[in-house]
Amino acid sequence: MIQLHDLFFETFISETEINQAVNGVAVKINDDYKKKSPVFLIVLNGAFFFASDIIQKFNGNCEMSFIKVASYEGTKSTGDVTTVMGVEPSLKGRDVIVVEDIVDSGNTIEAIIKILQQEEVNSYKIASMFYKPKAYTKSYKIDYIGMDIANDFIVGYGLDYNGLGRNLNKIYKLKQQKMKNIVLFGPPGAGKGTQAEVLKEKYNLVHISTGDVFRFNIKNETELGMLAKSFMDHGDLVPDEVTIDMLKAEVEKNTDANGFIFDGFPRTNSQAKALDSFLAEKGEGINGMVALEVAEDLLVARLLKRGETSGRSDDQDESKIRNRFNEYETKTAILKDYYKTQNKYFGVDGVGGVEDITGRLCEVIDNL
Ligand code: AMP
Numbered sequence: 001m002i003q004l005h006d007l008f009f010e011t012f013i014s015e016t017e018i019n020q021a022v023n024g025v026a027v028k029i030n031d032d033y034k035k036k037s038p039v040f041l042i043v044l045n046g047a048f049f050f051a052s053d054i055i056q057k058f059n060g061n062c063e064m065s066f067i068k069v070a071s072y073e074g075t076k077s078t079g080d081v082t083t084v085m086g087v088e089p090s091l092k093g094r095d096v097i098v099v100e101d102i103v104d105s106g107n108t109i110e111a112i113i114k115i116l117q118q119e120e121v122n123s124y125k126i127a128s129m130f131y132k133p134k135a136y137t138k139s140y141k142i143d144y145i146g147m148d149i150a151n152d153f154i155v156g157y158g159l160d161y162n163g164l165g166r167n168l169n170k171i172y173k174l175k176q177q178k179m180k181n182i183v184l185f186g187p188p189g190a191g192k193g194t195q196a197e198v199l200k201e202k203y204n205l206v207h208i209s210t211g212d213v214f215r216f217n218i219k220n221e222t223e224l225g226m227l228a229k230s231f232m233d234h235g236d237l238v239p240d241e242v243t244i245d246m247l248k249a250e251v252e253k254n255t256d257a258n259g260f261i262f263d264g265f266p267r268t269n270s271q272a273k274a275l276d277s278f279l280a281e282k283g284e285g286i287n288g289m290v291a292l293e294v295a296e297d298l299l300v301a302r303l304l305k306r307g308e309t310s311g312r313s314d315d316q317d318e319s320k321i322r323n324r325f326n327e328y329e330t331k332t333a334i335l336k337d338y339y340k341t342q343n344k345y346f347g348v349d350g351v352g353g354v355e356d357i358t359g360r361l362c363e364v365i366d367n368l
Contacts, residue, residue, distance in 0.1 A: 001283060002172060004164040008283040009155055009172035013147070018129075018157055018171065021146035022050065025127055026057035028144055029097065032125070037061045038095045041087065043112065044068040045166070046101035049158035050129040050146070054099065065091065067115070069108055081111040091119040097144075100128040101158050106138030113140055130154070175283040180205065180259035182365060183266065185335065186292035188324045189299040189306065190350050191357060195292070196263045198358050203365065206254045209263040210243060213250060215312075235314050235323035237267055237331060244274045251278070259287075267332045272339075287368040289339040290361055292350030296325060 001010050037060060042051040044066055055064065068085035096116060103109055109126060116124045127144035134151050136142075152173040155165030165172070180203060184192045193209060200207040214232055217225030224246060231238045247265050254260070266272040279285050300321055307315030314320045339345040346364045350357055 001175065002165075002168075003280070004155060004161045006280075007161060008175045008280065009161075009165070010175045010283075011170055012152070012154060012173040013149075013156075013171035015169050017147070018169075021129065022053045023057070025129075025144045025146055026054045029054065029127065030057070030059050033058075033060065033062075033095070033097070035060075036095050037063070038097050039063045039065050039091060040097050040099050041091070041112075041116075042066050042099045043101070043108065044085065046158045046160065047099045047129070049166075050101055051099040054127065065089075067112065069111055081107050083111070083115070087115065087119060091116065091121045093120070093122050096121045096124040098124060098126045100126065102130040102132070102154070103128045103142055104132050104135045106136050106140065109140055109142075110138055129157070130159075177284055177287075179257065179284050180365075180368065181279065181284060181286050182259070182261050182368070183286055183289040183339070184261050184263045184292075185289050186294065186350060187296065187299055187328045188321070189303040190292040190294045191354070192263045192292060194354060195358060195361055196261050198354075199361060199365065200261055202362065203258070203261075205259045205261050206257040207261045207263060208247065208250045208265065210247060210265040210267075211263075213246060214238065232314060233320075235320040235327065237327050240268055240270050240274075243267075244271055247271075247275070248278055262286075266335060267327075269334060269338060272335055286339070286344060288344045288346055288364070289335070290364050291336065291345065291347050292357070292361075293347050294350040298351065299325075 001008055003009075040051060040055050040062060042048065042064060045068070051064075055062065065087055066085065067083070067087050069081050069083050098109070098112055098116075100109065103126070113124070125143040126140065128142055129146040130149050131142055131145045131147070132151055133148055153161070154171050154173045155161050156168035156171045158166050159171075160166045182199075182205070184196055184199075186192055196207045196209065199205065214225070214228045218229050218232070219225070224242070227242055228238045237243075243265065251260065262275070266275050276286065300318065303315050303321050304318065306312070314324065336345055348357070348360045348364060
């Protein structure tokens with residue numbers, strides 16, 4: 001797997017398969033243009049590898065010309081095609097072979113054919129290394145096709161994603177995120193644990209509550225538990241390195257999961273960054289932060305009430321509770337901005353009946 005900018009790509013077509021496809025096209029062009037001296041019109045930038053390979057295999061005399069049009073932004077075709085560099089010298093009366101890297105919607109080909117008609121060429125044919133039959137919306141014949149591909153976004157052998165990837169000698173395709181990963185967010189006592197129990201069943205996700213994992217370790221007197229205990233007893237955050245390593249280990253235990261509900265993690269900016277890059281290494285990411293919004297006074301009362309039955313010492317003492325809020329306000333609340341800048345923050349009213357709140361959460365999660 002390779003990374004280009006923010007996206008991950010996996011191997012799709014080997015160098016050998018590319019060579020076979022190129023040879024196939026070259027043989028057909030040689031057959032069709034035996035007694036002619038065509039002009040190869042190379043569509044920049046992506047087609048330069050393919051053009052170079054087929055033109056070197058052309059047996060007769062030929063000329064080359066270049067044209068540059070633009071229609072792609074990121075991974076989506078925009079539909080509008082603009083000519084960045086036109087044909088020069090004139091192609092009037094010539095037999096032209098347009099060389100494209102990929103025919104997708106067909107907008108580029110349409111624009112080029114219009115230019116060829118204006119140029120009053122004698123004949124034209126289209127050669128493309130790749131062709132996406134399902135995406136093609138036009139009816140112009142593509143005369144020479146290296147290979148058909150499905151509707152994947154691909155890079156390599158001249159094709160790029162925002163400038164990168166052209167130099168790759170294999171074809172890679174965009175790795176689709178398979179998991180649904182949700183950060184369930186909100187101050188202590190907002191109801192994250194209660195809601196996570198319902199949501200994990202509904203969406204078949206693995207629920208990781210870092211607080212629960214710490215408590216489990218404390219109960220079983222593990223090394224990790226001993227380390228976390230003093231911090232937790234005071235309502236302080238456990239140091240990032242410890243928490244991040246623990247979280248990674250929990251994720252690794254469930255690599256075939258449909259996704260995760262992260263509850264109580266991330267709580268700091270560096271935890272959020274660590275989570276993003278850890279998931280990115282797997283070609284995954286966070287779909288959204290869903291935050292339960294509840295006023296603090298209501299929460300203190302809720303937590304003291306929970307402390308009567310939960311057995312959690314950090315729920316029984318108001319000063320510890322206040323310290324947990326202080327930690328939340330000073331270290332954790334900023335994560336709202338972290339996810340907001342990625343357009344991944346979704347606030348949900350956390351006051352009301354459990355089922356009503358679940359309903360509000362599901363409305364958001366269904367659309368992630
Ligand atoms: P919780 O059950 O989420 O309220 O967490 C209880 C306590 O566990 C917190 O007050 C922290 O001491 C510790 N803790 C849980 N998650 C984290 C985290 N992501 N980073 C640091 N400390 C954490």
